[in-house]
Amino acid sequence: MPENAIEVRALEKVYPAPRGGTPKRALKAIDLDVPQGSIFGLLGPNGAGKSTFINILAGLVVKTSGTVRIWGFDQDVNPRQSRASIGVVPQELNLDPFFTPFGALEVQAGLYGVPKRMRRSMEILERVGLGDKAHAYARTLSGGMRRRLLIAKALVHAPAVLVLDEPTAGVDIELRRMLWSFVRELNAAGTTVILTTHYLEEAEEMCDRIAIINHGEVVACEDKADLIGRLDARTLVLRVGEMPETLPDLGSDIRVQARNGHEIALTYSNGAASAPDLLAKAQAAGLDVADIATEEPDLEDVFLQLTEARESA
Numbered sequence: 001m002p003e004n005a006i007e008v009r010a011l012e013k014v015y016p017a018p019r020g021g022t023p024k025r026a027l028k029a030i031d032l033d034v035p036q037g038s039i040f041g042l043l044g045p046n047g048a049g050k051s052t053f054i055n056i057l058a059g060l061v062v063k064t065s066g067t068v069r070i071w072g073f074d075q076d077v078n079p080r081q082s083r084a085s086i087g088v089v090p091q092e093l094n095l096d097p098f099f100t101p102f103g104a105l106e107v108q109a110g111l112y113g114v115p116k117r118m119r120r121s122m123e124i125l126e127r128v129g130l131g132d133k134a135h136a137y138a139r140t141l142s143g144g145m146r147r148r149l150l151i152a153k154a155l156v157h158a159p160a161v162l163v164l165d166e167p168t169a170g171v172d173i174e175l176r177r178m179l180w181s182f183v184r185e186l187n188a189a190g191t192t193v194i195l196t197t198h199y200l201e202e203a204e205e206m207c208d209r210i211a212i213i214n215h216g217e218v219v220a221c222e223d224k225a226d227l228i229g230r231l232d233a234r235t236l237v238l239r240v241g242e243m244p245e246t247l248p249d250l251g252s253d254i255r256v257q258a259r260n261g262h263e264i265a266l267t268y269s270n271g272a273a274s275a276p277d278l279l280a281k282a283q284a285a286g287l288d289v290a291d292i293a294t295e296e297p298d299l300e301d302v303f304l305q306l307t308e309a310r311e312s313a
């Protein structure tokens with residue numbers, strides 16, 4: 001088994017210029033490794049290049065230059081093997097309304113050249129909880145069922161790597177939980193999973209390694225714990241009896257922000273101050289402090305810091 005499920009080197013994508021426009025450099029010579037066996041999160045603001053990246057892996061977008069290895073197979077040298085090693089669950093819920101789930105899986109298996117005796121359509125449908133809908137028309141399926149069917153389709157050729165593009169966008173909490181536990185099961189059984197998500201709490205809960213893409217560049221790629229540990233920002237939240245008209249100035253390295261009418265958040269760097277000092281300063285500045293709480297940084301803070309820093313650069 002390869003050490004990395006995916007290895008990407010100097011991957012570049014330039015979309016041709018629209019009439020009267022300039023070409024768009026959507027991926028800027030990126031290097032990225034996805035370790036075998038991981039649940040890998042790909043995060044980034046809209047337009048960062050995530051779909052372009054995934055679509056290149058899936059063979060749906062042609063790269064401009066660079067190399068892509070999937071399960072050790074170079075996309076240019078071994079296109080068949082590299083394609084057979086990956087399954088992609090698209091974002092849109094487009095399904096042919098005249099196919100039944102069983103029929104859709106059989107057609108997909110045919111496209112991937114899975115011989116009849118090797119097919120496991122019914123077993124896969126059972127696994128995603130669609131066993132009793134195997135012969136229903138796709139147009140009668142709910143949104144959640146369609147999403148599960150798309151996952152089932154991506155699994156017909158038993159790919160080593162499964163990519164899910166925004167798997168839980170717009171789904172309710174119950175289905176989200178179900179999808180998460182299903183993804184965990186697949187991962188525990190050996191599938192490497194890559195998911196893109198807008199929901200940072202999803203990445204925080206699901207992923208063991210995370211890459212952040214911004215403006216076509218990888219601005220971070222680390223184990224989740226290291227990524228979150230990178231920020232040494234701390235927040236002390238003061239609940240105040242009365243919100244002052246103007247917020248006190250507690251020094252240039254302390255950010256003071258009012259929240260929801262009765263809380264003031266003081267953000268500071270761990271080395272530069274301590275919560276007891278700050279509390280004393282705040283009280284000396286005349287704040288009527290009724291209660292306090294501290295907050296640790298989370299993935300959202302890291303994400304904002306890494307993506308905003310580039311905006312202003």
Ligand code: ADP
Pocket residue numbers: 015016024025026044045046047048049050051052053
């Ligand atoms: P994300 O998935 O992170 O939102 P995309 O990969 O869709 O980002 O887009 C990256 C950049 O490439 C964006 O600026 C987008 O407008 C541009 N882009 C995406 N697809 C095309 C295309 N087919 N033609 C031209 N530009 C495109």
